[in-house]
Amino acid sequence: MTEKLTMAVIGFGKSATRYHLPYLMLRDNIQVKWVYARHLNKRPAEQEFYKQHHVQFTDNVTEVLSDPAVKLVTICLPPALRFAFAKRCLEAGKNVLVEKPFTSTVAEAKALFDLAAEHNLLVMPYQNRRFDGEFLALQQVLQVGYLGEPLELESHFDHFRPDPEVKQGAPEDGAFYGLGSHLVDQVVALFGRPQQVSYDIRAQQNPASTVDDYYDVSLFYPNFKATVKSSSLVAQPYPRFILHGTQGSFIKYGIDQQENDLKAGLTPAAAGFGEDSPKFFGELNYQNANGDWINKQLPTPRGDYGRVYDGLYESIIHGAAPLVSADEAITDLAIFAAGFSQLSPSIYQLW
CATH class of the missing domain: 3.40.50.720 (NAD(P)-binding Rossmann-like Domain)
Incomplete structure (x- = not known):
């Protein structure tokens, strides 16, 4: 039992x-x-x-x-x-x-x-966006090695939500600690601790605000850079992910559909819940071992935020390693804290 x-x-x-x-x-x-x-x-x-x-x-x-x-x-x-x-x-x-x-x-x-x-x-x-469908697709691209050695990643999470009201609050109330905590964690989960981080964090809609609504942050590794970026004034969407490697590129538009389905009143048990539209499937363009160029779509895996709890069950009941390690959690927070340790734009040597 x-x-x-x-x-x-x-x-x-x-x-x-x-x-x-x-x-x-x-x-x-x-x-x-x-x-x-x-x-x-x-x-x-x-x-x-x-x-x-x-x-x-x-x-x-x-x-x-x-x-x-x-x-x-x-x-x-x-x-x-x-x-x-x-x-x-x-x-x-x-x-x-x-x-x-x-x-x-x-x-x-x-x-x-x-x-x-x-x-x-x-x-x-609770890093549930490790189980976003588009992140699982990115993970698959890296694990299979379609693109050779990764060189550069862009990760966007944008909206068009004009709101010029003055916002007051602490750093953790802003966009970088909010949405950024997911995007930074996804990079750390894939690539570990960066050596250096550059920051552009600001209140874009109203400079009088003390709470940021925009960030453009780059994490630097040996021969690799990941940029995470978010704005509330983007009317024409960027790709969610752009990944370039030594053998090709991967482009993925669209965010995971779980949140939209939940807002619509659907439950995770509903047929088709969280499934991506084929028009948003990621596109791979890479050179294979024979030197041939391959262009194909990559179907998006179905995301499931409940997998966080599946992992917790295995950790608490069976002693499995936690989904998010203490080192990863502290790395994430060190990156956030460094972004507010000096006026932006700035560069911080983390390790």
């Missing part, structure tokens, strides 16, 4: 109801026993749905943390609250998954990893 992993979710906002709970409801080996909501009955219809799936709701976090059945807690709270709640959960003997950005500082991240090690527990950031 398969052992069940009993868990709780701290928070019942968009993050929990869109990116976590719909996937958890499909996993027979994981049981969500508790949801902590600071304001009960704020979403009565959604709350009732999950109650029908044997989920209990509470506004008392002590009730969750004192339950010995709970082995994993997912924290879906605003950035400023995550460190304190993660620390409290670890001290209560719970494994912890934390929404991104993981913490505000490298020091906080190291403190959580040290505390987890002291209690023989796991703590990990």
Whole structure:
């Protein structure tokens, strides 16, 4: 009989109801026993749905943390609250998954990893976009070696959302810590620690804002460069990925469809959920071993954010290595922090 992993979710906002709970409801080996909501009955219809799936709701976090059945807690709270709640959960003997950005500082991240090690527990950031379909396609291109040695990668995640209002907040409230935490993590997952990083981070729509809405950041490795870039004023989309190598190129338009399908009210169990349109399949143009040029489409693998929880199950129940290592999480945060350590544009020698 398969052992069940009993868990709780701290928070019942968009993050929990869109990116976590719909996937958890499909996993027979994981049981969500508790949801902590600071304001009960704020979403009565959604709350009732999950109650029908044997989920209990509470506004008392002590009730969750004192339950010995709970082995994993997912924290879906605003950035400023995550460190304190993660620390409290670890001290209560719970494994912890934390929404991104993981913490505000490298020091906080190291403190959580040290505390987890002291209690023989796991703590990990929620890097669900390691399971975006287009990232899985990029990963496939690199693993097969179609393009030879990779030389340059561009990763774009843009929108057209004009908003000239003055925004006030901390760095972790901006676009680089927000969307950028996914794009940087994808590069680190594939290529490891960069040697040097250059930054252009700014409030593009209103320079009076203290919160950035634009970034153009390049990560430098020996004979390889990866650029991650995002803007809210892009009306004509760039490719999501552009990868050049010694034997060819790979171009992929379009972002993973899971988020759009979730917004439309579909569940991950729906037929065709998250599937990419063939018109957005990546295009490979490369020279094979015979010197022939090959041009073909690469079908996009189906993404599945629930695979984060499959990995957590294997780590907590069977002792497998975590999907996101402590070194990767700290590397990500060091890159974010360095971007705000001096005025942009800037160059930072990380290692």
